[in-house]
Amino acid sequence: MAQAAAVAKPPAPPRRRRASATPRRLPYLLIAPAALLMLGFIAYPVLSVFYYSLRDYNPTKPWRNGFAGLDNFTRIFTEDPLFRDTLVFSAKWVFVEVGLQLMFGLALALIVNQTFAGRALGRALVFSPWAVSGVLTSAIWVLLYNSQTGITRYLADMGIGEYGVSWLSDTSTVFPAAIVADLWRGVPFFAILILADLQSVSKDLYEAAEVDGASRFKQFWHITLPHLKDAIILSTLLRAVWEFNNVDLLYTLTGGGPAGSTTTLPLYIANTSVDAHDFGYASALTTVAFVILLFCSMVYLRLSKFGGEK
C-alpha cells in the first residue's frame, strides 16, 4: 500500500524512492522492544539507585527511612574504611587479572595462529574454559585447592609443600590462588578476540617485511601489534569493566574472605544490600562505583588514543 503510493509520486531516482517508501515509523517499531526492555530493566533501576543513594532506606528499619541528603556519601568517604579497602582490592584484582590475561591471551593467540599439525584440536582445547561459568570455575578450583584431597596432597606426596594446606583459607595465599583460578577461565577470552583480529592482518605486509629482511620479532612489533592495537584497547577495557563488576567467582570461591581479604567493592555492595538490607547506603556505594568506572574508562580511552589519530 504505502509502497505503491510512494512509487506513484513524482519521478525521482527509483532506488532512493523505494528505500524511503517504508513507513517512517518502521525503525522505531523495530527498536521498540529492545528500547522498552532496556528502559524498564536498566535505565529505571539505575535512576532508582541514584534516587535511593540520597535516602535512608532499609526495609528492616522502616522508621528511619527518609531523605538523607548527602549523608550516605559523607559516610562513604569519611567513616567507612571498608570502602577504601575494597576499592583498593578491586583495583588490584582488575589490574593483575586483566594484565595477565592479556599477556597470556596474546601469546596464546599468536601460537595457535601458526600453522601446525593438530591446530583445530589444540584451539578447541585451549579455548574450552571460556565457556565455563564463574560458579563452575569455583567448584573446580575448590576441588583442586581443598586441603584433604586437593592438589597440595599430591604435591606433598612428591615432597613439595606440606599436607593439609588450604590455599583458599590463608590470607597470604588466597590472592594468587583466586587469580590463577580466574586466569584459567579468562585467558581464552583474550585469545579468542585477538585471534579473530589476527585473521585480518594483510599477509602482504609480512611478505614485504620479509623482503626487507625484518626479523620475526620486528614483524610482530611493527606489523602485528599496531594492527591489534584497537582490538586490544577495546577488549582490555571491556574485560576490566567486566572483571570489576563480576562477583560470581569470588562470591562462590572465597566468599570475600578469609577475613574480608578478597572482598571487591561490588561484593561489598552486594553484602551491604543483601545481608545488611542497607539499600540506601548500598545505592550510594553503587553510585560512587559507577562514577569511578566511567571516569577510569574515559581516561583509559583518552590515554590510549582509541581509534588512532584520525
Next chain:
Amino acid sequence: MITKEATAAAPAPAPAVPEPPRPTTRRRAWDEAPRWQIYLPLGIYLVFTLIPFYWILLFALRPAGSTSLVPWPMTTAHFEKVWTDRGFGTFFQNSVLVGVATLFMTTLVALAGGYALARFDFRIKRGFMLALLCSQFVPGALLLVPLFEIFAELRMINSLGSVIIAETVFQLPLSMILLSNFIKNVPYSLEEAAWVDGCDRFRAFRVVVLPLLRPGLIAVGSFAFVHSWNHFLFALMFLNNQEKQTVPVGLNTLMSADSVDLGALAAGGIIAAVPVVIVFAFIQKWLITGFSAGAVKG
C-alpha cells in the same frame, strides 16, 4: 584482446585450485616458527587448561574417600545422588528453560533492533547507540535491589520469567551491536533486488538476508544461551523456591555447605558443564569468524 586472454586463462587455474594444498614455496617467515616453539608453550598451557577438567572428572567418577589419581573403579553414585537427592534434575530442567527462552528472546529482539541500526537513519539512532555502549558499564550485580523490587511489583519473584527477562536485558546491547554489524555486511542491493522482484520488506529480509546471517545468529544465540546458563546472581536473588532454582545456584548450595561433599560437587559440576561443552563444540569453528565479522569496529 584483453577479454580473450582473460577467458583463455581463466579455465586453466580452476582445476588446479583443489589440487596442491600448500606449496612449500609459499611458506613465509611468520609461518616458519620452529616446531618446538609452538608445541612446548602450547603443551605447557594445555596441561594448565586440562588438569582442572581432569580433576573434576576424577572426583565425579571415583568412589567417595578414594585418593586414587585414576577414576577406577568407576562409580555413578555421585551422579545419582546429585540428580535425584540434591534436585539437580529439576535444576537442569529450569536452566534449560531459562537458557532456551533467553536465546530466543535475545536473538529476536536483537535482530529487530540490529536491522534498524544497520539499515536506517533515524533521529534517535546516535543516542540509542550511545545508550547501548553505556549499558556495558552498568553492572547487573549492582542493580539487584531495584530489579528485585521491579519483579516483586510484577509478582514475578520465584518465577523463571524474572530471570529470563533479566538475562535477556543484559545480553541485548552487545547482541544488537554484533548483529547490526553482521547485517551491514550483507549488501543492501541484495534486498533491493528482492523488492524489485515483488517481495515486501519482511519477506525480502527473511528470504535474502536471514540465511546469510547464520554465523551471526549462531554466535549471538549461543552467547545468550551460555551466558544465561552460566549466570547465577539473578537466579540466586529472584528464585527463592528450591523447585525453581537453576544449576549454578545448586552448585553454590553444594559449595557453601558446612562440609562440602566433593564427589557430589564434582558430579554437579559435570552436569553444569555438559550443555555448555556441547554448544561450545558446535560453535567453535564459527567463534573466530563470528567475532572477526561482527567485530565492533568503525
